[in-house]
Structure formats: structure tokens, C-alpha cells
Amino acid sequence: MHSLVEENYLKALFALSKDKGSVSVNDLSKHLNIKMPTVTNMMKKMAFKKLVHYESYKPLILTKKGKKEAALIIRKHRLTEMYLVEKMGFGWEEVHNIAEQIEHIKSPKLFAKMAELLDYPKFDPHGTPIPDINGEMEWKAYSKLSECKPGDMVKMAAVINTTDEFLKFLNRREIHLGLKIKIKSVEPFDNTMVVKYKNHLEETLSNTVCKRLLVERF
């Protein structure tokens, strides 16, 4: 079994290698707020454990094993977030820090029970997919709200870059997953959008916000 520290390195490697498939020591160091020499050392240790492919001066690549174990920790994180929101009544802005701790609990039974009580959820409270018990996960083909055109009718599907502040911002505007939104207009200068939803007849959203909202067209 891995230490809590190793689990956090795994998660960071997994998150950062989303696009390129590999991560630099520097990026990992910045993401974890841990100095580069410490990261190098840990990578050697994790290479020995077959969690990561490591060669001096080369980018870091998770092994198949490393990828699966990372996904299983993320599964525990997201199941926990969903459980806290659905079964305990927490807001979607309150659950990340608690899940960050509970994801390290060693108890297959606990997470199996959460999954069962939630009826095997596919998404967490932020619309992010929950990896299955084998560590498999797939994103649906969502669009960013920022890429939509005036007249489009869309449904809120997921939030990316989910900080407390951003989620509270969305709360204040009553924007939540599943919400149907109509795009009224787009300011060509700065791509600010004017949208309409529920009883909000004219809400203005900056491009910064719109780039963080994933939607389904329909």
C-alpha cells in the first residue's frame, strides 16, 4: 500500500498529464508546492515501485499501474464529494477539502457502500466523471459555454477549475448542474455573454466565467 504522500504525487501526476501524457519535474514541483529535488527523489522511489517511468532529464510518465492507482484515488475523492452533497446536504463548494482527506481512507467497504447508496453515480457534484472500480473513466463531449453562439440553448453539464470562490459565485447567480441556459448575445470586444435562465432574464457572464462552464447543446 502507498503512503498518503505517494497518493498525492500520483494524483498530481495524473491531473497534470491529462493532455500531454507526461509531466515535467518542474510542473509537478509547482503543483504540489514541493521543491524540485524532493520531487526527483520521490520519482526515483515511485519508479522503483513501478508507478512512474523515470529517466534523468526526461518527462515523467505514469505507468499503467500508476494511472490505475491514481484513478482509484480520484474515484474515492469524487464518490466522497457526491456522497457529501447528495446524502449529507453539503454545498458543492464545501466538499473538496473534506474529500481531499477522506480519499486517503483505507476501506474498500466504505467506498463500496457510498457507491451503492448513491446508486453507482457516474459524475461528481461538479459534473466531473467518477472513475469506475477498474479506474476507467471517460469525459463526455461537452462544449465550453464560451464557445457557444447567440441563440444556442444549452444545459449546464460540468464546472472546470472548481475553486470555492467560483462555486460561490455560481451559487449567488443560482447556476447549477442541469440548468438550461439560453444565450442572448455575445459582446464581440471581450466575449462577455448575456444569458437567460430560470427567472434570471438577463445575466452577464465574463469570458473567464464562460470558459469554466461546460455545457451540452440540445
Place this chain on the structure above:
Amino acid sequence: MHSLVEENYLKALFALSKDKGSVSVNDLSKHLNIKMPTVTNMMKKMAFKKLVHYESYKPLILTKKGKKEAALIIRKHRLTEMYLVEKMGFGWEEVHNIAEQIEHIKSPKLFAKMAELLDYPKFDPHGTPIPDINGEMEWKAYSKLSECKPGDMVKMAAVINTTDEFLKFLNRREIHLGLKIKIKSVEPFDNTMVVKYKNHLEETLSNTVCKRLLVERF
């Protein structure tokens, strides 16, 4: 804030000093499965933090602060056990190890929510009292089943020395908290009891078992 390790020393000190009010380094060492020199060192560190009164060669005594912090960890442990049983459907024999981990989660909100959802429970699934938010707790004046006499009618109130094996033993005999038990006879030689409850018309319980069951007379 204290480390997970310090929290476990606090709990052990609290548990072991139940009767005498103090603990020997030796007892603590055995209880935690940690060698005596390590314990001595940690006691000096915790004395510096005002969690324990430490003087060379003298018994260890928790400070008021130490006692309160220990009780608050135990509160988290027992709230968790109760939550797992009442809200998630775990058996009373399954929850201790999970609670042993969750008790270290740093999130006042999580435990406040558990308490709220459980309607501020006073006892855990084993009948043990849950300390309140100020670390205050009191045991009711229960008797051991082993101290009861033939003819007595009692109600199961709590289990002491709650190992998985013992709790599974009770499960097999359908013995649970709140159960009404009538003492039919006591074998004078070894204090074995013959008892009757629900549809169990004649169940024989060894003295070892009876000493671990706390009951209320009525």
C-alpha cells in the same frame, strides 16, 4: 493542531487513565505497541505542548487540555461509528477500523453535520457515551450482566471490549442493544448463565461473555 500520531497517544492516555487517573510509560508503550524510549520522548514533546504532565519516573497524567482534546477525538470516533451504522447500514462489528481513520479528519463541519443528521446522539453503536462538543461525557450506572441474579430482567445497554469476534459472536446469537434478557439460572461452579430473550428460550453464556455485557435492570 496535532499530528495523527499525537492524537493516537492522546486517545491511548485517555483510555488507559480511565480508572487510576494516570498511566505508566510501560502500559502506554504496550497499548500502542511502541517501545518505551519512543514513548518517553513523545511524552516530553507533549508535555511541552501542555497536553500531559510529565516528570521523570512519575506516572503520566493528562492535563485538562489533553483530556479535552482526547475526548474530542473520541467524540469524532464515536459519532463516525454511529453515522456508519445508522446512516450507511454497516454492522456494529464493521465500524471501528473505519472510525479509527476518520477520527483524524480535520473538518469541524463534517462532524457537526454527522451529529445533526443523527439528531445529536448520546451513545455510539456499542452503547458507549459520545462526548459532547466540550469534551464532556458521562457513563450511566450500568451493571455487568455477570453481576445479575437468576430471575432478574435486564436490558442490554452497552458492550465493553468490543472486538470484531465478540460482536460477531453476539450477532450469531441475535444479541443487540436494547434487547430484554431474563436470567434463568447461574451455574455456581463457573458462573455460566442460562438466559432467555426474544425467541431464544435457553441460551448459555459463559462468564467471559457476561462480564463484557453492560445492562440496565428494570
Place this chain on the structure above:
DNA sequence: GTATTAAGTTAGTCTTAACTAACAAATTAG
């Protein structure tokens, strides 16, 4: 294509929390 800058590694140090070996104090036995 060399010089500068950025990224990565090596070597050595620190802290926490464990250990063993050796010694000292306290307790218990005779």
C-alpha cells in the same frame, strides 16, 4: 553557435517518529 537562462540532479541537512543498546532508578522478593 556560443552565451544565458531554465530545468533537473547531487550532496548534505533537518524533523518526526520510530528503533536498539546501555545505563539508572524504582520496585519487589527473599
Place this chain on the structure above:
DNA sequence: CTAATTTGTTAGTTAAGACTAACTTAATAC
């Protein structure tokens, strides 16, 4: 009351995971 045993302490070591300082390799700039 002394001797043996148990309990507790001191000193020194170890492993994990962090750090800084110094050096090396790779990338970028001119």
C-alpha cells in the same frame, strides 16, 4: 536490607519526506 527484577531514561541510529546549496544538462536567445 540487600539482591534481583522491572521500569524508565539517555544516547545513538534509521527511514520518510521535506529543505538548501552547488553543480550539470537542456533549452532559448542573440
